[in-house]
Amino acid sequence: MRTALDAWTILSVSAGVFFFLAGTVGLLRFSDTFTRLHALTKADNLGVGLVVLGLLPRAGSVLAGLKLAVIWFLVLLAGSTVSQLIARSARSRRPRA
Amino acid sequence: MTEAFDILLAALILGLALWTAIARETFAAVLGFMAYGLLLTLVWVRLHGVDVALTEGAIGGGLTGVLLIGAAARSRATESVSLAERPGTLTRALAAGLAAAVASALAVCVLILPVPAPTLAHEVAANLASTGVGNPITGVLLAFRAMDTLLEAIVLLFALVGVWSLAPDRAWGGRPGLRHSADPNGILAYVARVLPPIGVVVAMYIFWVGADHPGGKFQGATILASMWLLVMMAGLADAPPIRRSWVRVGLVAGPVVFIAIGLLGAWTAGAFLAYPDGLAKPLILVIEFALMPSLTLTLGLLMAGAPQRPEAP
Numbered sequence: 025m026r027t028a029l030d031a032w033t034i035l036s037v038s039a040g041v042f043f044f045l046a047g048t049v050g051l052l053r054f055s056d057t058f059t060r061l062h063a064l065t066k067a068d069n070l071g072v073g074l075v076v077l078g079l080l081p082r083a084g085s086v087l088a089g090l091k092l093a094v095i096w097f098l099v100l101l102a103g104s105t106v107s108q109l110i111a112r113s114a115r116s117r118r119p120r121a
Numbered sequence: 122m123t124e125a126f127d128i129l130l131a132a133l134i135l136g137l138a139l140w141t142a143i144a145r146e147t148f149a150a151v152l153g154f155m156a157y158g159l160l161l162t163l164v165w166v167r168l169h170g171v172d173v174a175l176t177e178g179a180i181g182g183g184l185t186g187v188l189l190i191g192a193a194a195r196s197r198a199t200e201s202v203s204l205a206e207r208p209g210t211l212t213r214a215l216a217a218g219l220a221a222a223v224a225s226a227l228a229v230c231v232l233i234l235p236v237p238a239p240t241l242a243h244e245v246a247a248n249l250a251s252t253g254v255g256n257p258i259t260g261v262l263l264a265f266r267a268m269d270t271l272l273e274a275i276v277l278l279f280a281l282v283g284v285w286s287l288a289p290d291r292a293w294g295g296r297p298g299l300r301h302s303a304d305p306n307g308i309l310a311y312v313a314r315v316l317p318p319i320g321v322v323v324a325m326y327i328f329w330v331g332a333d334h335p336g337g338k339f340q341g342a343t344i345l346a347s348m349w350l351l352v353m354m355a356g357l358a359d360a361p362p363i364r365r366s367w368v369r370v371g372l373v374a375g376p377v378v379f380i381a382i383g384l385l386g387a388w389t390a391g392a393f394l395a396y397p398d399g400l401a402k403p404l405i406l407v408i409e410f411a412l413m414p415s416l417t418l419t420l421g422l423l424m425a426g427a428p429q430r431p432e433a434p
Contacts, residue, residue, distance in 0.1 A: 098319070101312065108308040 029081040036078030043071035057114040061107045068103035072096055127167060134160050145204060147193040154189060158182025171335035172258040175327070179343035187350070187424055253402030255333030262337070263405045267394045271383065274376050274412055277419045281372070285363060288428040294364030295432045297425040303356045313355030320348035328413055332402075338409050342416035349421040360425045362432040368418065375415025379408050 043066055050063020076096045083089035137160065141153035158181040165174035208216075245257050245265065252264040262270045288295075303309045328341030352358050361368050382404055386395040396404050 101316065105308050105312045 033078045036074050040071045040074030072099045151189040151193050155186035175340045179340045271379050284427050292428045295428045296362050297360045297428050301354050301356045309355045313351045317348040338413045345417040346420035371418045375412035378411035
């Protein structure tokens with residue numbers, strides 16, 4: 025059971041880190057605001073989500089696990105809001121195609 | 122493994138500090154500064170200074186960052202002019218020399234500190250029980266060094282008076298900042314409805330656990346103030362006109378209660394801000410409860426800025 029949980033943590037956190045890496049590469053390499061935002065939100069949503077999922081078995085108590093989940097939810101809320109606002113402001117500045 | 126992380130963190134902070142200092146565009150420099158504040162927060166966590174980390178994250182990175190973004194937005198009109206002119210070689214050499222001198226003086230000061238560094242931590246630990254508070258930081262802030270905390274709260278008030286003094290005559294007593302008009306069905310208004318209830322709970326939690334765990338009124342008040350600011354920015358509620366008497370009373374109520382309890386100490390316990398035996402914990406609680414709304418109001422109005430428009434419906 026212990027080994028299975030460890031394996032789950034390693035697998036899930038590694039997957040989260042991969043999404044962070046991919047999101048960062050995308051942020052640096054993509055050509056315009058919208059594709060960069062697209063890359064960044066993957067890091068926010070999936071990256072943080074997978075890291076939180078991986079850490080859940082190690083939270084120690086139900087309360088600590090709940091706090092982790094709430095952090096995930098807040099990051100999701102903040103991330104999606106900010107990317108919406110940035111995208112809207114970028115669209116209003118760009119001449120219509 | 123943890124050393125590798127610490128070294129990486131230190132290198133990242135130094136690099137970011139350098140980048141922030143040499144960034145030509147004000148807005149980019151401000152963003153660099155905010156990221157720098159967040160990394161500093163991590164450093165404080167690594168040093169087991171969670172109280173300082175919370176304060177750094179809330180005030181150093183968050184609040185100061187918002188104030189600087191406002192300043193950058195205001196100076197954007199004149200920025201291209203200031204970017205075009207380059208200071209002379211002598212000016213730059215002098216600035217570099219001065220900055221290097223300050224940095225090396227600081228480095229020397231840190232290096233000549235005796236090892237182990239002089240500390241009052243043992244005395245605090247030995248006397249903490251007399252305050253009835255479990256968190257040594259709160260004990261220091263509100264019992265052993267209560268004067269510093271009182272002056273901090275008053276300095277914030279002075280800062281707000283300074284901001285207000287920039288108001289044009291016709292707007293004096295009016296509403297701070299520009300009117301925010303966001304789409305009432307937009308995403309910002311949505312977040313400004315969803316987030317504040319959560320933020321208020323988190324702020325009260327951080328405020329309440331401050332007695333025994335990292336947290337306290339400053340961090341809680343910053344979170345409350347940012348929730349208020351979010352509601353104002355989404356256009357759901359307008360900033361209050363600063364001539365309203367509840368604004369004025371709310372701003373000074375916390376420091377006034379603090380000073381009154383200090384005077385009470387001078388009368389009953391023999392020294393200004395001394396607490397009578399056995400009453401330390403309840404009095405500290407009263408001060409915290411009185412300061413929290415005042416600090417929230419002060420920080421929120423500080424971020425809202427100087428009055429710019431007359432009070433209109």
